Every structure is written in structure tokens, then in C-alpha cells.
Amino acid sequence: MAKINRSLPEAGMLLLVGNKYPFATRRFVFKNPLLLLFKTKNLKTMEKHESNYNMVDWWKKVMVKNYANFTGRARRAEYWYFALANFILIIPFYALAMVGALTDNSALSILGLVVYCVLILATLIPTLAVSARRLHDINKSGWFYFFILIPLVGPIILLVWFFTEGNRFNNNYGTDPKNPDEVEFDFERPQVAV
Numbered sequence: 001m002a003k004i005n006r007s008l009p010e011a012g013m014l015l016l017v018g019n020k021y022p023f024a025t026r027r028f029v030f031k032n033p034l035l036l037l038f039k040t041k042n043l044k045t046m047e048k049h050e051s052n053y054n055m056v057d058w059w060k061k062v063m064v065k066n067y068a069n070f071t072g073r074a075r076r077a078e079y080w081y082f083a084l085a086n087f088i089l090i091i092p093f094y095a096l097a098m099v100g101a102l103t104d105n106s107a108l109s110i111l112g113l114v115v116y117c118v119l120i121l122a123t124l125i126p127t128l129a130v131s132a133r134r135l136h137d138i139n140k141s142g143w144f145y146f147f148i149l150i151p152l153v154g155p156i157i158l159l160v161w162f163f164t165e166g167n168r169f170n171n172n173y174g175t176d177p178k179n180p181d182e183v184e185f186d187f188e189r190p191q192v193a194v
Contacts, residue, residue, distance in 0.1 A: 050177075053077070059085035062130050063123070070142055074133035075177045079162060082130050090119050136173035137166030 048057065058081035066072075093116040100109025132142025138161055147154040169176055 050075070050077075053081075055081045055085050058082055062126050066126070066129060066133070068125050068129055070129050070132045071136075072133055072174045073137040073166065073171075073177045074130050075137065075166065076134070076163070078177070079130055079134040082126070086119075086123055086127070090116060090123075093119065131162075133173075134162055136171075137177065138164050139167050139171040139173065 053061070058078050062074075062078065062082045066074075093112050095112070097109050097112030097116055100106065100112055128145065131145050135142050135144050140161065144161070145158065147157050150157075166176065166178070168179075
């Protein structure tokens with residue numbers, strides 16, 4: 001006889017565990033599937049996996065969950081979707097400021113410039129953090145971001161590094177963000193000089 005775990009009663013879901021199903025240890029039975037539409041806040045199993053994230057999800061992950069997180073690693077998708085979302089969010093206000101300046105409409109120009117500056121300041125720390133974590137993904141220190149200060153050559157080097165695929169397996173900065181549950185072997189551990 002299977003044991004019934006009623007740990008998620010608010011979703012109208014039964015979790016059957018036992019030897020009755022030797023081919024699968026867990027089986028979900030939904031009493032009312034419509035309840036899942038309204039009560040998914042309490043379900044940890046219903047969270048979206050990173051492979052299903054869209055641009056807005058990546059932007060929210062960087063801005064909310066990792067606002068000033070300079071540790072760990074960031075996938076290419078996390079970095080580039082965040083950069084694209086920032087571009088899409090910031091450019092209209094910059095254009096609004098420029099249109100106001102070209103038409104001698106000072107109110108429009110000031111409004112566009114103020115909102116533009118507020119957005120730039122609000123995303124400054126997350127941009128630095130996701131850039132440092134992106135560099136960590138290719139096993140480089142976040143301090144390499146200051147290569148951007150080298151005229152002409154620095155931004156090109158950073159652009160190449162940001163497009164480079166991250167190290168598979170673990171590196172000095174953590175586990176692979178694409179496959180965090182992979183097994184670590186001895187030869188994958190970074191060698192520490194004694």
C-alpha cells in the first residue's frame with residue numbers, strides 16, 4: 001500500500017510514495033488542476049527552471065535576487081539578457097531627452113534626462129555584479145572588468161570574454177551555473193599552490 005504525503009494540501013495534490021510503483025518512486029495526482037492556477041505561490045516545485053527563463057526573468061533575477069552579489073558565476077544568457085533588457089529600458093528615455101533637446105522643449109528634455117539618470121544609477125551596481133560573475137564563469141577575477149578603462153583594446157577584450165562560453169564543471173568561483181548538480185571529480189578541483 002502506498003503512503004500518502006499530504007504536505008501540499010492547498011494545491012489539491014497527493015504525493016504517492018511507496019513500493020506499489022517500482023518504476024517511479026513519486027507520482028503526482030491532481031484532484032483539481034485549476035487550483036494550480038491560483039495557488040502556485042506555495043509550491044517550490046512549480047518554480048521556473050533557468051532553461052525556461054525569458055529576458056524579463058533574467059532581468060528580475062539580476063535586479064532582485066542578485067542585486068549586489070559579486071560572488072558565484074553568471075551564464076552568458078544571464079549577462080546578455082540583462083544587458084538587452086537594460087538597453088531596451090534605458091534607450092527610450094535617452095531618446096526622449098535628445099528629442100526634447102533638439103526641439104528646444106526643456107521640460108521634455110529634463111524629464112527624459114532625469115529618468116535616464118535614475119535608471120543608470122539604479123542598474124549600476126547590478127551591472128557591475130553580473131559582469132564580475134560573468135568573468136568568474138570563465139575563471140577570471142571580477143577585477144578584470146577594469147580592462148574597460150584601457151582605450152580601444154579593453155572593451156574589445158571584455159566583449160570577447162563576455163561571449164566566451166563558461167568553464168564546464170567547477171572552477172575557483174563555484175559550480176557550473178548550467179549544471180549545478182553535476183558530480184565533482186578530483187581532477188576538476190582547482191590546484192592550489194602551497
